[in-house]
Amino acid sequence: MNILVTGANGQLGNEMRFVSKGSKDNYIFTDVVEVEGQGTTILDITNLDAIRMMVAEKEVKVIVNCAAYTNVDKAETDQDFCELLNAKAPENLAIAMKEVDGLLVHISTDYVFGGDPYNTPCKEDQKGTPTGVYGLTKLHGEQNIQKSGVNYLIFRTAWLYSEFGKNFVKTMINLTATKPQLKVVFDQVGTPTYAYDLAKAIFEIIETRKFAGNTGIYHFSNEGVCSWYDFTKMIAELAGNKDCDIQPCHSDEFPSPVKRPAYSVLDKTKIKDTFGICVPYWTDSLKVCMNNLMKSDGK
Numbered sequence: 676m677n678i679l680v681t682g683a684n685g686q687l688g689n690e691m692r693f694v695s696k697g698s699k700d701n702y703i704f705t706d707v708v709e710v711e712g713q714g715t716t717i718l719d720i721t722n723l724d725a726i727r728m729m730v731a732e733k734e735v736k737v738i739v740n741c742a743a744y745t746n747v748d749k750a751e752t753d754q755d756f757c758e759l760l761n762a763k764a765p766e767n768l769a770i771a772m773k774e775v776d777g778l779l780v781h782i783s784t785d786y787v788f789g790g791d792p793y794n795t796p797c798k799e800d801q802k803g804t805p806t807g808v809y810g811l812t813k814l815h816g817e818q819n820i821q822k823s824g825v826n827y828l829i830f831r832t833a834w835l836y837s838e839f840g841k842n843f844v845k846t847m848i849n850l851t852a853t854k855p856q857l858k859v860v861f862d863q864v865g866t867p868t869y870a871y872d873l874a875k876a877i878f879e880i881i882e883t884r885k886f887a888g889n890t891g892i893y894h895f896s897n898e899g900v901c902s903w904y905d906f907t908k909m910i911a912e913l914a915g916n917k918d919c920d921i922q923p924c925h926s927d928e929f930p931s932p933v934k935r936p937a938y939s940v941l942d943k944t945k946i947k948d949t950f951g952i953c954v955p956y957w958t959d960s961l962k963v964c965m966n967n968l969m970k971s972d973g974k
Protein backbone atom coordinates (compact mmCIF):
# COMPACT_ATOMS: atom_id res chain seq x y z
CA MET A 676 0.00 0.00 0.00
CA ASN A 677 1.26 3.50 -0.81
CA ILE A 678 1.07 5.90 2.15
CA LEU A 679 1.68 9.62 1.82
CA VAL A 680 2.89 11.61 4.84
CA THR A 681 2.45 15.40 4.74
CA GLY A 682 4.42 17.86 6.89
CA ALA A 683 7.25 15.30 6.98
CA ASN A 684 9.84 17.92 8.03
CA GLY A 685 8.04 18.64 11.32
CA GLN A 686 8.26 16.91 14.69
CA LEU A 687 5.67 14.19 14.07
CA GLY A 688 6.51 13.89 10.37
CA ASN A 689 10.14 13.12 11.18
CA GLU A 690 9.10 10.54 13.77
CA MET A 691 6.88 8.93 11.08
CA ARG A 692 9.99 8.67 8.87
CA PHE A 693 11.82 6.96 11.75
CA VAL A 694 9.15 4.45 12.83
CA SER A 695 8.16 3.42 9.28
CA LYS A 696 11.64 2.22 8.31
CA GLY A 697 11.27 -1.46 7.36
CA SER A 698 7.51 -1.23 6.82
CA LYS A 699 5.78 -3.62 4.42
CA ASP A 700 4.09 -0.51 2.96
CA ASN A 701 5.64 2.16 0.76
CA TYR A 702 5.87 5.53 2.56
CA ILE A 703 6.17 8.79 0.58
CA PHE A 704 7.31 11.81 2.62
CA THR A 705 6.18 15.27 1.56
CA ASP A 706 6.37 18.83 2.84
CA VAL A 707 6.02 22.34 1.54
CA VAL A 708 9.82 22.75 1.35
CA GLU A 709 12.70 20.39 0.72
CA VAL A 710 15.37 19.72 3.36
CA GLU A 711 18.71 18.61 1.95
CA GLY A 712 19.40 14.90 2.31
CA GLN A 713 15.93 14.08 3.64
CA GLY A 714 14.31 12.72 0.48
CA THR A 715 11.20 14.88 0.70
CA THR A 716 8.77 15.37 -2.18
CA ILE A 717 7.26 18.85 -2.39
CA LEU A 718 3.51 18.98 -1.70
CA ASP A 719 1.57 22.03 -0.56
CA ILE A 720 -1.62 20.72 1.04
CA THR A 721 -3.47 23.97 0.43
CA ASN A 722 -3.42 23.03 -3.29
CA LEU A 723 -6.17 20.46 -4.02
CA ASP A 724 -5.08 19.90 -7.65
CA ALA A 725 -1.51 19.13 -6.54
CA ILE A 726 -2.82 16.64 -3.95
CA ARG A 727 -5.09 14.96 -6.53
CA MET A 728 -2.18 14.68 -9.00
CA MET A 729 0.14 13.11 -6.43
CA VAL A 730 -2.55 10.70 -5.19
CA ALA A 731 -3.18 9.56 -8.78
CA GLU A 732 0.50 9.40 -9.82
CA LYS A 733 1.67 7.48 -6.72
CA GLU A 734 -1.57 5.46 -6.27
CA VAL A 735 -1.90 6.65 -2.67
CA LYS A 736 -4.43 4.82 -0.46
CA VAL A 737 -3.64 6.44 2.91
CA ILE A 738 -2.63 10.00 3.80
CA VAL A 739 -1.13 10.76 7.23
CA ASN A 740 -1.46 14.51 7.70
CA CYS A 741 1.31 15.80 9.99
CA ALA A 742 1.21 19.31 8.46
CA ALA A 743 -0.43 22.16 10.35
CA TYR A 744 -0.16 25.75 11.51
CA THR A 745 1.19 25.12 15.02
CA ASN A 746 2.23 28.54 16.34
CA VAL A 747 -0.56 29.07 18.91
CA ASP A 748 0.33 32.71 19.76
CA LYS A 749 0.95 33.86 16.16
CA ALA A 750 -2.35 32.28 15.05
CA GLU A 751 -4.22 35.08 16.88
CA THR A 752 -3.05 37.65 14.30
CA ASP A 753 -2.89 35.29 11.31
CA GLN A 754 -6.41 33.82 11.37
CA ASP A 755 -7.00 33.48 7.59
CA PHE A 756 -3.78 31.57 6.92
CA CYS A 757 -4.28 29.45 10.04
CA GLU A 758 -7.81 28.54 8.84
CA LEU A 759 -6.43 27.72 5.38
CA LEU A 760 -3.81 25.33 6.74
CA ASN A 761 -5.71 23.82 9.69
CA ALA A 762 -9.23 23.62 8.24
CA LYS A 763 -9.30 23.98 4.41
CA ALA A 764 -6.17 21.89 3.73
CA PRO A 765 -7.44 18.85 5.73
CA GLU A 766 -10.67 19.16 3.74
CA ASN A 767 -8.59 19.02 0.52
CA LEU A 768 -6.90 15.84 1.74
CA ALA A 769 -10.28 14.38 2.72
CA ILE A 770 -11.72 15.10 -0.76
CA ALA A 771 -8.71 13.48 -2.45
CA MET A 772 -8.91 10.35 -0.26
CA LYS A 773 -12.69 10.08 -0.63
CA GLU A 774 -12.28 10.08 -4.43
CA VAL A 775 -10.11 6.93 -4.26
CA ASP A 776 -11.95 5.34 -1.30
CA GLY A 777 -8.80 5.81 0.79
CA LEU A 778 -8.13 6.65 4.45
CA LEU A 779 -7.19 10.03 5.92
CA VAL A 780 -5.23 9.96 9.18
CA HIS A 781 -5.30 13.46 10.68
CA ILE A 782 -3.83 14.97 13.85
CA SER A 783 -5.76 17.36 16.07
CA THR A 784 -5.33 18.85 19.51
CA ASP A 785 -6.53 19.05 23.13
CA TYR A 786 -7.02 22.80 22.43
CA VAL A 787 -10.30 22.03 20.58
CA PHE A 788 -11.87 21.66 24.04
CA GLY A 789 -10.74 24.90 25.65
CA GLY A 790 -10.20 22.95 28.88
CA ASP A 791 -12.43 20.92 31.19
CA PRO A 792 -14.15 22.93 33.95
CA TYR A 793 -14.37 19.90 36.29
CA ASN A 794 -10.73 18.80 35.91
CA THR A 795 -11.81 15.47 34.40
CA PRO A 796 -9.87 13.94 31.48
CA CYS A 797 -11.64 14.81 28.18
CA LYS A 798 -13.32 11.99 26.25
CA GLU A 799 -13.61 11.99 22.45
CA ASP A 800 -17.31 12.97 22.33
CA GLN A 801 -17.05 15.79 24.89
CA LYS A 802 -18.19 19.23 23.71
CA GLY A 803 -15.96 22.26 24.25
CA THR A 804 -15.26 25.78 23.12
CA PRO A 805 -11.72 26.56 21.94
CA THR A 806 -10.13 29.55 23.67
CA GLY A 807 -8.13 30.73 20.64
CA VAL A 808 -7.73 30.77 16.87
CA TYR A 809 -5.45 27.71 16.73
CA GLY A 810 -7.93 25.49 18.62
CA LEU A 811 -10.87 26.87 16.65
CA THR A 812 -9.26 26.25 13.25
CA LYS A 813 -8.21 22.73 14.31
CA LEU A 814 -11.85 22.08 15.32
CA HIS A 815 -12.98 23.33 11.88
CA GLY A 816 -10.48 20.91 10.30
CA GLU A 817 -12.02 17.99 12.22
CA GLN A 818 -15.53 19.08 11.20
CA ASN A 819 -14.58 19.45 7.52
CA ILE A 820 -13.11 15.93 7.48
CA GLN A 821 -16.22 14.49 9.12
CA LYS A 822 -18.54 16.30 6.68
CA SER A 823 -16.58 15.03 3.63
CA GLY A 824 -17.68 11.43 4.10
CA VAL A 825 -14.10 10.11 3.85
CA ASN A 826 -12.85 7.19 5.98
CA TYR A 827 -10.85 8.92 8.68
CA LEU A 828 -8.87 8.51 11.87
CA ILE A 829 -8.40 11.73 13.86
CA PHE A 830 -5.86 11.56 16.68
CA ARG A 831 -6.11 14.42 19.17
CA THR A 832 -2.82 14.91 20.96
CA ALA A 833 -1.19 17.43 23.31
CA TRP A 834 2.08 19.12 24.32
CA LEU A 835 4.10 17.42 21.56
CA TYR A 836 7.89 17.23 21.77
CA SER A 837 10.61 15.22 20.02
CA GLU A 838 14.27 15.28 19.04
CA PHE A 839 13.22 17.12 15.86
CA GLY A 840 12.31 20.78 15.42
CA LYS A 841 11.71 23.43 18.07
CA ASN A 842 9.80 22.45 21.19
CA PHE A 843 9.36 23.04 24.93
CA VAL A 844 11.84 20.33 25.99
CA LYS A 845 14.69 21.77 23.94
CA THR A 846 13.87 25.32 25.09
CA MET A 847 13.85 24.31 28.75
CA ILE A 848 17.09 22.27 28.54
CA ASN A 849 18.70 25.46 27.29
CA LEU A 850 17.02 27.90 29.71
CA THR A 851 17.61 25.79 32.84
CA ALA A 852 21.28 25.49 31.83
CA THR A 853 21.79 29.20 31.34
CA LYS A 854 19.41 31.09 33.69
CA PRO A 855 19.89 31.28 37.47
CA GLN A 856 16.10 31.60 37.97
CA LEU A 857 13.01 30.65 35.98
CA LYS A 858 9.27 31.05 36.55
CA VAL A 859 6.98 28.52 34.89
CA VAL A 860 3.17 28.33 35.01
CA PHE A 861 1.61 25.73 37.28
CA ASP A 862 -2.05 26.59 36.55
CA GLN A 863 -2.11 24.89 33.13
CA VAL A 864 -2.33 21.14 33.50
CA GLY A 865 -2.13 18.53 30.76
CA THR A 866 0.06 15.66 29.55
CA PRO A 867 3.20 15.86 27.42
CA THR A 868 3.41 13.60 24.36
CA TYR A 869 6.62 12.22 22.89
CA ALA A 870 5.97 12.46 19.13
CA TYR A 871 7.77 9.12 18.66
CA ASP A 872 5.10 7.37 20.79
CA LEU A 873 2.29 8.91 18.74
CA ALA A 874 4.02 8.07 15.44
CA LYS A 875 4.52 4.47 16.62
CA ALA A 876 0.81 4.16 17.52
CA ILE A 877 -0.23 5.55 14.10
CA PHE A 878 2.26 3.29 12.31
CA GLU A 879 1.09 0.15 14.17
CA ILE A 880 -2.58 0.88 13.41
CA ILE A 881 -1.80 1.24 9.70
CA GLU A 882 0.68 -1.64 9.47
CA THR A 883 -1.72 -4.10 11.18
CA ARG A 884 -4.74 -2.73 9.20
CA LYS A 885 -6.59 -2.46 12.51
CA PHE A 886 -8.14 0.78 11.23
CA ALA A 887 -10.63 -1.28 9.19
CA GLY A 888 -14.05 -0.86 10.82
CA ASN A 889 -12.59 1.38 13.53
CA THR A 890 -12.53 4.83 11.94
CA GLY A 891 -13.34 7.85 14.14
CA ILE A 892 -11.73 10.20 16.67
CA TYR A 893 -9.19 8.96 19.24
CA HIS A 894 -7.13 10.61 21.99
CA PHE A 895 -3.42 9.99 22.37
CA SER A 896 -0.95 11.59 24.77
CA ASN A 897 1.46 9.97 27.19
CA GLU A 898 0.07 8.69 30.53
CA GLY A 899 -0.06 10.86 33.63
CA VAL A 900 -0.73 14.50 34.41
CA CYS A 901 1.50 17.50 35.10
CA SER A 902 1.72 21.27 34.85
CA TRP A 903 4.28 23.08 32.67
CA TYR A 904 6.12 23.76 35.96
CA ASP A 905 6.36 20.03 36.81
CA PHE A 906 7.39 19.30 33.21
CA THR A 907 10.20 21.86 33.47
CA LYS A 908 11.39 20.54 36.85
CA MET A 909 11.69 17.03 35.34
CA ILE A 910 13.50 18.32 32.23
CA ALA A 911 16.02 20.19 34.41
CA GLU A 912 16.55 17.16 36.66
CA LEU A 913 17.14 14.80 33.71
CA ALA A 914 19.48 17.33 32.06
CA GLY A 915 21.47 17.65 35.30
CA ASN A 916 20.78 21.41 35.41
CA LYS A 917 20.81 21.74 39.20
CA ASP A 918 21.72 25.41 39.54
CA CYS A 919 18.55 26.93 38.11
CA ASP A 920 15.95 27.98 40.72
CA ILE A 921 12.61 27.03 39.09
CA GLN A 922 9.53 28.59 40.68
CA PRO A 923 5.80 28.03 39.94
CA CYS A 924 3.76 31.04 38.82
CA HIS A 925 0.29 31.92 37.50
CA SER A 926 -0.49 32.35 33.79
CA ASP A 927 -1.36 36.03 34.24
CA GLU A 928 2.30 36.72 35.07
CA PHE A 929 3.08 35.96 31.41
CA PRO A 930 0.97 38.23 29.17
CA SER A 931 0.02 36.15 26.11
CA PRO A 932 -2.15 36.93 23.06
CA VAL A 933 -4.16 33.75 23.71
CA LYS A 934 -5.73 32.16 26.80
CA ARG A 935 -4.67 28.52 27.07
CA PRO A 936 -6.83 25.80 28.69
CA ALA A 937 -6.30 25.35 32.45
CA TYR A 938 -6.96 21.60 32.31
CA SER A 939 -6.73 19.64 29.05
CA VAL A 940 -5.83 16.08 30.00
CA LEU A 941 -6.99 13.58 27.35
CA ASP A 942 -8.76 10.32 28.26
CA LYS A 943 -7.06 7.53 26.27
CA THR A 944 -9.39 4.64 27.16
CA LYS A 945 -10.83 4.41 23.62
CA ILE A 946 -7.54 4.06 21.73
CA LYS A 947 -6.22 1.50 24.24
CA ASP A 948 -9.42 -0.58 24.16
CA THR A 949 -9.86 -0.43 20.37
CA PHE A 950 -6.30 -0.98 19.16
CA GLY A 951 -4.52 -2.49 22.18
CA ILE A 952 -2.08 0.44 22.11
CA CYS A 953 0.41 0.58 24.98
CA VAL A 954 0.88 4.17 26.23
CA PRO A 955 4.11 4.98 28.11
CA TYR A 956 4.14 7.18 31.25
CA TRP A 957 5.24 10.74 30.46
CA THR A 958 8.49 10.73 32.49
CA ASP A 959 9.57 7.40 30.94
CA SER A 960 9.19 8.82 27.43
CA LEU A 961 10.84 12.09 28.41
CA LYS A 962 13.89 10.12 29.60
CA VAL A 963 14.11 8.30 26.24
CA CYS A 964 13.89 11.53 24.23
CA MET A 965 16.40 13.35 26.43
CA ASN A 966 18.84 10.43 26.25
CA ASN A 967 18.63 10.64 22.46
CA LEU A 968 19.12 14.42 22.57
CA MET A 969 22.19 14.08 24.80
CA LYS A 970 23.76 11.40 22.56
CA SER A 971 26.05 13.06 20.05
CA ASP A 972 24.80 10.93 17.14
CA GLY A 973 21.08 11.53 17.95
CA LYS A 974 18.46 9.25 16.43
Ligand SMILES: NC(=O)c1ccc[n+]([C@@H]2O[C@H](COP(=O)([O-])OP(=O)(O)OC[C@H]3O[C@@H](n4cnc5c(N)ncnc54)[C@H](OP(=O)(O)O)[C@@H]3O)[C@@H](O)[C@H]2O)c1
Pocket residue numbers: 681682683684685686687688705706707708718719720721740741742743744745760782783784785813832833834835836840
Ligand atom coordinates in the same frame (compact mmCIF):
# COMPACT_ATOMS: atom_id res chain seq x y z
N1 LIG B 1 3.24 20.84 18.67
C1 LIG B 1 2.35 20.60 19.62
O1 LIG B 1 2.56 20.85 20.81
C2 LIG B 1 1.02 19.99 19.24
C3 LIG B 1 0.07 19.78 20.25
C4 LIG B 1 -1.15 19.21 19.90
C5 LIG B 1 -1.41 18.84 18.58
N2 LIG B 1 -0.46 19.08 17.63
C6 LIG B 1 -0.77 18.70 16.24
O2 LIG B 1 0.11 17.66 15.88
C7 LIG B 1 0.41 17.75 14.47
C8 LIG B 1 1.92 17.71 14.25
O3 LIG B 1 2.50 18.84 14.94
P1 LIG B 1 4.06 19.14 14.87
O4 LIG B 1 4.43 19.78 16.16
O5 LIG B 1 4.79 17.93 14.40
O6 LIG B 1 4.07 20.24 13.72
P2 LIG B 1 5.34 21.01 13.10
O7 LIG B 1 6.60 20.51 13.72
O8 LIG B 1 5.00 22.47 13.17
O9 LIG B 1 5.34 20.50 11.58
C9 LIG B 1 4.37 20.92 10.67
C10 LIG B 1 4.98 20.77 9.28
O10 LIG B 1 4.00 21.14 8.30
C11 LIG B 1 4.66 21.90 7.30
N3 LIG B 1 3.74 22.72 6.49
C12 LIG B 1 3.40 24.01 6.69
N4 LIG B 1 2.59 24.43 5.69
C13 LIG B 1 2.43 23.39 4.85
C14 LIG B 1 1.73 23.20 3.63
N5 LIG B 1 1.01 24.19 3.07
N6 LIG B 1 1.79 22.00 3.01
C15 LIG B 1 2.51 21.01 3.54
N7 LIG B 1 3.21 21.11 4.70
C16 LIG B 1 3.17 22.29 5.34
C17 LIG B 1 5.62 22.74 8.11
O11 LIG B 1 6.59 23.34 7.27
P3 LIG B 1 7.23 24.78 7.72
O12 LIG B 1 7.84 24.55 9.07
O13 LIG B 1 8.21 25.04 6.63
O14 LIG B 1 6.07 25.75 7.76
C18 LIG B 1 6.20 21.69 9.04
O15 LIG B 1 7.25 20.98 8.45
C19 LIG B 1 -0.30 19.02 13.99
O16 LIG B 1 -1.54 18.68 13.42
C20 LIG B 1 -0.53 19.82 15.25
O17 LIG B 1 -1.65 20.68 15.15
C21 LIG B 1 0.74 19.62 17.92
